[in-house]
Amino acid sequence: MQGSNQEIIIQGTPGSPGIAFAPVHVAARGFESPEVYEISADKIAAEKERFQQALDQTKTQIDELRNHIEKIAGNGEGQIFEAHLMVLEDSTLLSKVSNAITERQHNAEYAFYAVMQTYLEAMRRINDSYLKERAIDIEDVCQRVLKNFKQDAEHQDHLRPDHHHIIVSYDLTPSDTASIDRNHVLGFATEQGSVNSHTVILARSLGIPAIVGLETGVIDIKALSESILDGYTGKLILNPSAETTAHYKQRAKHKEQANKNLQSLREEKTMTLDGREITLSANMEFTYELPMIFDSGAKGIGLFRTEFYLLEGGEMPNEHEQEQVYSEVIQAVQPHETIIRTLDAGGDKIVSEPLSQPEPNPFLGWRGIRVSLTRKSIFKEQLRAILRSSIHGKVGILFPMISGLREVLEAKEIVKRCMDELSAQNIPFDPDIQIGVMIEVPSAAIMAHEIAREVDFFSIGTNDLVQYTVAVDRVNPYVAHLYKPTHPAVMRLIDTTVRAAKDHGIWTGVCGEMASDLNITPLLVGLGIDELSVGAHKLPSVKKAIRSLSLSSCTEMAQEALKAKTTVEIAELTTAMAKTSYADLLD
Numbered sequence: 001m002q003g004s005n006q007e008i009i010i011q012g013t014p015g016s017p018g019i020a021f022a023p024v025h026v027a028a029r030g031f032e033s034p035e036v037y038e039i040s041a042d043k044i045a046a047e048k049e050r051f052q053q054a055l056d057q058t059k060t061q062i063d064e065l066r067n068h069i070e071k072i073a074g075n076g077e078g079q080i081f082e083a084h085l086m087v088l089e090d091s092t093l094l095s096k097v098s099n100a101i102t103e104r105q106h107n108a109e110y111a112f113y114a115v116m117q118t119y120l121e122a123m124r125r126i127n128d129s130y131l132k133e134r135a136i137d138i139e140d141v142c143q144r145v146l147k148n149f150k151q152d153a154e155h156q157d158h159l160r161p162d163h164h165h166i167i168v169s170y171d172l173t174p175s176d177t178a179s180i181d182r183n184h185v186l187g188f189a190t191e192q193g194s195v196n197s198h199t200v201i202l203a204r205s206l207g208i209p210a211i212v213g214l215e216t217g218v219i220d221i222k223a224l225s226e227s228i229l230d231g232y233t234g235k236l237i238l239n240p241s242a243e244t245t246a247h248y249k250q251r252a253k254h255k256e257q258a259n260k261n262l263q264s265l266r267e268e269k270t271m272t273l274d275g276r277e278i279t280l281s282a283n284m285e286f287t288y289e290l291p292m293i294f295d296s297g298a299k300g301i302g303l304f305r306t307e308f309y310l311l312e313g314g315e316m317p318n319e320h321e322q323e324q325v326y327s328e329v330i331q332a333v334q335p336h337e338t339i340i341r342t343l344d345a346g347g348d349k350i351v352s353e354p355l356s357q358p359e360p361n362p363f364l365g366w367r368g369i370r371v372s373l374t375r376k377s378i379f380k381e382q383l384r385a386i387l388r389s390s391i392h393g394k395v396g397i398l399f400p401m402i403s404g405l406r407e408v409l410e411a412k413e414i415v416k417r418c419m420d421e422l423s424a425q426n427i428p429f430d431p432d433i434q435i436g437v438m439i440e441v442p443s444a445a446i447m448a449h450e451i452a453r454e455v456d457f458f459s460i461g462t463n464d465l466v467q468y469t470v471a472v473d474r475v476n477p478y479v480a481h482l483y484k485p486t487h488p489a490v491m492r493l494i495d496t497t498v499r500a501a502k503d504h505g506i507w508t509g510v511c512g513e514m515a516s517d518l519n520i521t522p523l524l525v526g527l528g529i530d531e532l533s534v535g536a537h538k539l540p541s542v543k544k545a546i547r548s549l550s551l552s553s554c555t556e557m558a559q560e561a562l563k564a565k566t567t568v569e570i571a572e573l574t575t576a577m578a579k580t581s582y583a584d585l586l587d
């Protein structure tokens with residue numbers, strides 16, 4: 001799509017707020033993208049020659065491999081490499097690479113990568129198992145060719161991804177996002193994804209501006225183009241004009257100043273105008289977020305998503321290692337409470353162990369407490385580690401993906417067993433440790449009265465509660481427009497949960513992304529929520545919003561919302577109150 005340096009605006013969905021200025025680094029899926037740089041016109045012939053050499057070397061290697069396999073396995077087993085060789089001799093593909101080098105003046109490895117990605121993407125999108133298998137073969141050859149490019153001294157000096165850049169990619173997994181080098185990556189934009197995916201939640205936690213669901217395929221975006229990423233409106237602007245750049249610099253400055261102003265509220269209470277105090281705590285995925293959480297003025301950690309810590313490193317930390325990390329967090333957070341959620345593996349997050357075949361519906365599959373209750377030794381290690389660390393401060397254990405009473409009772413029984421074991425070993429722990437459950441499956445909300453008798457608190461996971469109530473996959477961009485947090489059914493489930501909690505004298509928090517949506521704050525306050533747990537960067541503005549509201553008006557509005565029949569009516573009621581109370585905070 002890009003031939004000239006004309007300004008191009010690509011619309012996507014805002015994922016994580018912030019404005020970033022940097023060249024784009026384009027990365028498609030499947031395998032790691034090579035470095036990318038522009039070559040001068042007089043280097044085109046030499047670049048094509050480098051490509052030819054990489055191809056020749058790959059062919060030689062594959063030939064050798066074929067002969068070797070034939071020798072040891074016989075029976076024509078070496079034939080499997082025929083398909084690999086055919087790719088390297090496909091004249092259509094090769095001439096496309098050659099044209100890309102001439103026309104885009106990209107280095108050869110990047111031109112090859114971009115052409116092959118388009119080709120692979122087309123294969124992956126066809127629902128045919130044979131083609132999908134072949135795509136894996138082709139990926140393998142591509143990787144080999146990329147490794148065979150010779151680097152000379154001249155090629156070392158070009159702009160590399162180790163400079164500031166914005167990642168533009170087909171998709172990013174939560175693990176990709178977790179390992180982003182924040183010194184170099186100033187933002188990212190993806191073709192896939194949606195605002196409630198863990199990838200985007202992580203971006204918000206880490207303060208990385210992001211856009212998802214780009215309307216243009218990433219493969220059509222010219223790498224290294226100068227760009228501006230506007231995470232507030234979801235615009236990726238390529239080759240911005242001087243005027244556009246000046247406008248966005250001004251906007252970024254304005255936002256920075258507004259954020260600084262909010263810092264002055266750090267020591268203030270989170271209290272409505274008519275005196276209702278709400279606990280405002282922070283969500284956390286990694287311990288390195290602690291300083292940011294501390295600066296935000298959070299009154300505790302309302303959700304420690306331990307799956308990132310437990311599963312991202314390759315090997316699960318043992319009980320002692322976990323105890324050290326939990327203790328560090330609890331000590332940093334006390335006198336406030338740290339709520340540690342037990343492993344929530346599965347869904348769009350990393351699985352806890354390789355499965356013999358992929359799950360057809362991971363969000364309805366082996367996830368959260370279901371994994372813990374079938375892998376009891378792993379569960380017990382985590383529980384014992386949490387219990388041991390509970391001597392350092394106030395701690396809550398939170399169970400994810402609870403769908404009914406039986407799971408709560410079973411999980412509590414295992415906690416009890418862990419306590420007995422520790423007592424027998426004379427290892428101290430807090431016997432009054434709080435136990436809570438996530439309300440994120442409609443069946444749990446409906447059974448809230450029965451569950452409330454068994455626990456100390458509820459934490460409503462609205463990201464999943466919305467997904468499971470309206471049957472809209474939270475990470476699927478094709479149905480993202482149907483993902484409606486203000487759906488009347490969601491409101492009623494939240495109301496049922498809060499009422500059940502109040503009847504049994506326990507508190508209710510919200511730790512899903514709804515808790516940081518300023519348009520919805522009046523509704524949550526009005527429904528009687530006691531605690532909100534939000535990303536640290538969002539905390540100061542949620543505090544200011546609550547301080548601008550009155551509980552009595554919010555309650556009246558929430559009662560009206562509970563009678564409303566449509567999503568739009570509810571959204572209008574709460575947004576109108578947000579606008580009259582704190583228009584300056586709304587993006």
Ligand code: PEP
Pocket residue numbers: 201303305344440460461462463464465511512513
């Ligand atoms: C939720 O579902 O709202 C939640 C907080 O849990 P997670 O986003 O980790 O699934």
Ligand code: MG
Pocket residue numbers: 400440461463464
């Ligand atoms: Mg959840």
